[in-house]
Amino acid sequence: MSEATSSLHIFNSLSGKKELFTPIEEKHVGMYVCGPTVYSNVHLGNCRTFISFDLVYRYLKHLGYSVRYVRNITDAGHLEHDADEGEDRISKKARLERIEPMEVVQRYTVDFHQTLAAFNTLPPNIEPTATGHIVEQIEIVKGILDSGLGYEVNGSVYFDVQKYNESNNYGILSGRKLEDMIHNTRSLSGQSDKRSPQDFALWKKAEPQHIMRWPSPWGDGFPGWHLECTAMSTKYLGEQFDIHGGGMDLKFPHHECEIAQAEALNQKSPVHTWMHANMLTLNGKKMAKSTGNNILPNELFSGSNPVLSKAFSPDVARFFMLQAHYRSILDLSSDALEAAEKGYKRLIQGIELLADLPISNKSSADVNMHINGYYDAMNDDFNSPILIAQLFDTVKLIHRVKQGEDTLTKSDVEKLHKAVHHFVIDVLGLTLASDQNEDTYLDKALSVLIDMREQARANKDFATADRIRDELLAKGIHLKDGKDGTTYGLSS
Ligand SMILES: [Zn+2]
Numbered sequence: 001m002s003e004a005t006s007s008l009h010i011f012n013s014l015s016g017k018k019e020l021f022t023p024i025e026e027k028h029v030g031m032y033v034c035g036p037t038v039y040s041n042v043h044l045g046n047c048r049t050f051i052s053f054d055l056v057y058r059y060l061k062h063l064g065y066s067v068r069y070v071r072n073i074t075d076a077g078h079l080e081h082d083a084d085e086g087e088d089r090i091s092k093k094a095r096l097e098r099i100e101p102m103e104v105v106q107r108y109t110v111d112f113h114q115t116l117a118a119f120n121t122l123p124p125n126i127e128p129t130a131t132g133h134i135v136e137q138i139e140i141v142k143g144i145l146d147s148g149l150g151y152e153v154n155g156s157v158y159f160d161v162q163k164y165n166e167s168n169n170y171g172i173l174s175g176r177k178l179e180d181m182i183h184n185t186r187s188l189s190g191q192s193d194k195r196s197p198q199d200f201a202l203w204k205k206a207e208p209q210h211i212m213r214w215p216s217p218w219g220d221g222f223p224g225w226h227l228e229c230t231a232m233s234t235k236y237l238g239e240q241f242d243i244h245g246g247g248m249d250l251k252f253p254h255h256e257c258e259i260a261q262a263e264a265l266n267q268k269s270p271v272h273t274w275m276h277a278n279m280l281t282l283n284g285k286k287m288a289k290s291t292g293n294n295i296l297p298n299e300l301f302s303g304s305n306p307v308l309s310k311a312f313s314p315d316v317a318r319f320f321m322l323q324a325h326y327r328s329i330l331d332l333s334s335d336a337l338e339a340a341e342k343g344y345k346r347l348i349q350g351i352e353l354l355a356d357l358p359i360s361n362k363s364s365a366d367v368n369m370h371i372n373g374y375y376d377a378m379n380d381d382f383n384s385p386i387l388i389a390q391l392f393d394t395v396k397l398i399h400r401v402k403q404g405e406d407t408l409t410k411s412d413v414e415k416l417h418k419a420v421h422h423f424v425i426d427v428l429g430l431t432l433a434s435d436q437n438e439d440t441y442l443d444k445a446l447s448v449l450i451d452m453r454e455q456a457r458a459n460k461d462f463a464t465a466d467r468i469r470d471e472l473l474a475k476g477i478h479l480k481d482g483k484d485g486t487t488y489g490l491s492s
Pocket of ligand 1: 033034035229254
């Protein structure tokens with residue numbers, strides 16, 4: 001293995017430290033990322049999480065690992081309140097809209113895929129669903145009951161957290177202590193079947209009105225939310241695998257419960273490296289639909305949200321997100337996006353110059369130093385902001401070579417060209433498409449046509465002037481004559 005591939009360090013949420021990454025099986029990486037609950041449009045904060053893990057996936061592939069990337073779709077079992085209470089999120093949406101739960105699932109799975117494709121994220125290798133793995137989940141519940149760490153009450157099965165904690169550490173990932181949790185929780189109301197409020201559902205009995213239900217040894221019901229990830233990660237990646245990722249908000253209770261379930265089942269810690277991506281705020285505040293401080297991806301792409309001054313392409317939004325480290329909170333604002341857009345254009349323009357730089361027979365700059373800088377940044381816990389800063393250093397070098405202030409040999413230019421493209425396109429996942437300039441091109445083309453029409457009118461050639469107007473209208477572009485000249489609008 002080369003030095004680049006053998007010196008990747010990843011911050012492990014389990015140890016709280018950056019650790020040298022060593023896969024369980026040489027050259028292979030198993031990675032599981034908690035996917036969306038498909039009951040509403042994917043929000044931008046979730047997109048940031050999936051873009052962060054797309055960066056991880058891309059860099060591992062770039063290093064030559066064969067990666068099996070599993071990301072699930074939660075299409076059942078996720079209740080409104082994380083503490084096993086309330087209605088199933090998908091059933092609720094189906095009831096409100098008077099459609100089938102699977103219509104809800106289909107609609108928002110399509111939205112999720114389209115949005116992530118717009119952000120140029122690579123699809124995972126396996127995208128399993130909770131409803132497709134009910135049999136596996138029932139088997140795990142049986143296994144946990146056999147281990148003595150689960151108990152059945154009235155057709156529901158719960159995980160006995162206190163008993164588990166006698167020989168394990170419930171709180172190992174989140175750093176919480178069970179005694180504190182017990183101390184800080186009010187006692188259960190008489191209605192709960194749980195022995196203790198910290199216990200969580202492995203299987204829930206379905207009330208008669210509950211639509212999404214399956215037969216089980218304990219009667220008709222549905223799996224607890226944490227169970228699906230244990231079932232699907234174990235099935236596709238084994239009892240122990242390399243990386244498990246998700247949003248910071250999943251660390252507790254979701255991931256803590258996953259660890260407990262797997263330990264109860266297999267008596268070993270399921271995951272070597274736990275990774276958590278931080279959240280996205282909007283204008284300094286937490287995003288929430290209820291307060292209106294919220295923005296959807298398609299509003300970002302169309303500019304149709306009052307917090308935005310204009311539309312931003314998915315490429316610019318992705319670049320903006322990657323300018324922050326995945327473990328830092330990132331604040332989105334119109335100004336910050338505009339700054340990112342300018343930066344991104346500068347990067348594209350610099351890279352375009354690489355194609356025809358003047359060639360010398362001696363290099364005055366050290367190209368390897370630049371390229372090693374890219375690897376050093378990414379090997380330091382996927383530090384994309386440092387990588388982008390290094391790429392801007394390279395852009396400065398490109399301009400100096402262009403202006404004759406520095407020189408590069410043909411092979412150095414080629415080497416740099418290759419490395420820059422690898423890191424920008426393959427690793428950062430930017431398309432380098434100039435589609436962020438699309439509006440300007442349209443502006444330019446239309447100003448030519450508007451000038452031609454003006455000229456025709458000045459020459460009293462009204463037939464040509466009208467033809468330009470009418471043919472544009474037929475294509476959905478309408479011209480408006482005002483006192484400051486002619487402007488255009490799009491009809492769609
Ligand atoms: Zn999960």
